[in-house]
Amino acid sequence: MLSRQTHDSRLVQATSRLRSTVAQVVMEKPCILATTLGAPGGIYKCFEPCIEKHFTIIPYERFVQRKEDFADKIQAVFVWGPKAINVDQNLLESLPKLKAVVNGGVGVDHLDIPLINSFGVKVTNTPGIVDNATADIGMSLMLASARKIVEGHNFSKFRESDYFPESSLGTDVSGSTLGIIGMGRIGYKIAKRAQGFEMKILYYNRNRRPESEERAVGATYCASLKELLQRSDFVMVVVNLSPETHKLIGAKEFAMMKPNSTLINISRGLVVDQDALVDALQKKMIRAAALDVTYPEPLPRDHPLLSFPNVIVLPHVGTHTVETSQIMVERMVTNALAAITGGQLPDEIKA
Numbered sequence: 001m002l003s004r005q006t007h008d009s010r011l012v013q014a015t016s017r018l019r020s021t022v023a024q025v026v027m028e029k030p031c032i033l034a035t036t037l038g039a040p041g042g043i044y045k046c047f048e049p050c051i052e053k054h055f056t057i058i059p060y061e062r063f064v065q066r067k068e069d070f071a072d073k074i075q076a077v078f079v080w081g082p083k084a085i086n087v088d089q090n091l092l093e094s095l096p097k098l099k100a101v102v103n104g105g106v107g108v109d110h111l112d113i114p115l116i117n118s119f120g121v122k123v124t125n126t127p128g129i130v131d132n133a134t135a136d137i138g139m140s141l142m143l144a145s146a147r148k149i150v151e152g153h154n155f156s157k158f159r160e161s162d163y164f165p166e167s168s169l170g171t172d173v174s175g176s177t178l179g180i181i182g183m184g185r186i187g188y189k190i191a192k193r194a195q196g197f198e199m200k201i202l203y204y205n206r207n208r209r210p211e212s213e214e215r216a217v218g219a220t221y222c223a224s225l226k227e228l229l230q231r232s233d234f235v236m237v238v239v240n241l242s243p244e245t246h247k248l249i250g251a252k253e254f255a256m257m258k259p260n261s262t263l264i265n266i267s268r269g270l271v272v273d274q275d276a277l278v279d280a281l282q283k284k285m286i287r288a289a290a291l292d293v294t295y296p297e298p299l300p301r302d303h304p305l306l307s308f309p310n311v312i313v314l315p316h317v318g319t320h321t322v323e324t325s326q327i328m329v330e331r332m333v334t335n336a337l338a339a340i341t342g343g344q345l346p347d348e349i350k351a
């Protein structure tokens with residue numbers, strides 16, 4: 001029989017061996033820097049197992065505290081859309097082994113791709129995966145605004161009398177005209193859905209879609225933004241943010257819209273001039289607005305846009321479903337693995 005002392009000392013040795021093996025295994029996996037995935041929204045927590053199969057996750061907050069321990073181990077930065085930390089010169093200089101900046105979502109306007117590429121680092125996104133969820137949020141916002149869903153809910157919850165006010169009357173979606181600005185993959189999915197609501201569909205896009213595609217969703221091309229704005233009851237903004245689309249919808253454009261029209265923005269906040277939107281709402285130049293995106297995000301709680309009963313503001317949740325986010329994370333992992341192992345990147349974006 002072992003003495004108690006020998007037994008204890010062997011136990012200590014075995015535990016320490018186990019710890020160092022575990023540490024070694026953990027460290028053998030490539031490290032990724034997780035920016036915003038670990039934000040209070042908890043997204044990162046939901047998808048940890050999928051990432052941890054292949055990588056050791058270094059949350060940004062831990063990295064900042066112990067840069068010297070992690071800097072030369074990190075091979076990919078995970079960025080969850082525009083709410084991410086800035087992948088700037090400083091960060092890039094501090095990560096000598098970095099192979100890829102892996103973005104969850106399709107828009108990459110928050111990334112300086114030429115700068116990142118100049119460090120020999122690749123950039124990827126997750127195209128295609130986000131289309132249905134983002135189109136759904138556009139439809140949800142249009143329906144919720146038209147039928148005053150948020151106001152109805154607030155009435156049920158906070159009412160001071162039992163009489164639903166006259167101002168609670170909404171507006172019809174079925175049979176009305178939807179103008180889609182930006183007819184890429186998401187715009188097209190919106191047109192498909194709107195067809196089911198028997199809407200007249202107009203679109204404005206850099207390139208006209210082939211006639212067969214227009215026919216398939218019953219969409220009519222507008223040669224000018226002005227024509228679309230003048231004819232639409234609902235204007236849905238779906239373009240990418242670029243120098244050409246920065247504040248594309250401003251005072252001049254609001255003046256072209258129908259007084260009973262609704263602006264829906266599911267692209268990027270900066271495509272709409274928010275001061276001009278506040279002004280248009282104050283002057284009743286449009287009926288309402290429904291926004292998934294703003295600048296900044298989230299909007300400060302005392303922002304004038306939050307004071308209008310006819311404005312709905314979401315905290316940029318276009319892709320926030322369990323299913324879509326799961327597939328996005330899986331795709332981010334695939335892209336990161338490809339970049340680290342020198343394989344073919346499924347979704348590389350070049351400057």
Ligand SMILES: O=C(O)C(=O)CO
Nearest residue numbers: 105106107130318319
């Ligand atoms: O995919 C993106 O870029 C989004 O922002 C979805 O809302």
